[in-house]
Amino acid sequence: MNVTRDQLLRAEIVVQLGNIVEKLDGLATGNGGARIAELEAQVANLTTSLEAAQAQVTALQGQSLSVGDTPDTIAEVFSKVGIQ
Secondary structure (H helix, E strand, O other): OOOOHHHHHHHHHHHHHHHHHHHHHHHHOOOOHHHHHHHHHHHHHHHHHHHHHHHHHHHHHHHHHHHOOOOOOHHHHHHHHOOO
């Protein structure tokens, strides 16, 4: 039996669609519900971490504004930190 390339591609598409339907069916019947809950918890944790990081960036940006000019020489560094 000779199978054309087009027939092979169509068969592969049918198999892939069947795999997709199986996964969707698993999600709909609750098999994937635990995984979805786990992923939602991870998203919540990452969101909290991102918000904390953004707050830290904002705080650091505020501190950098209060530093003023950056010294260009060792003498200026010593003067800035109070070393005689």
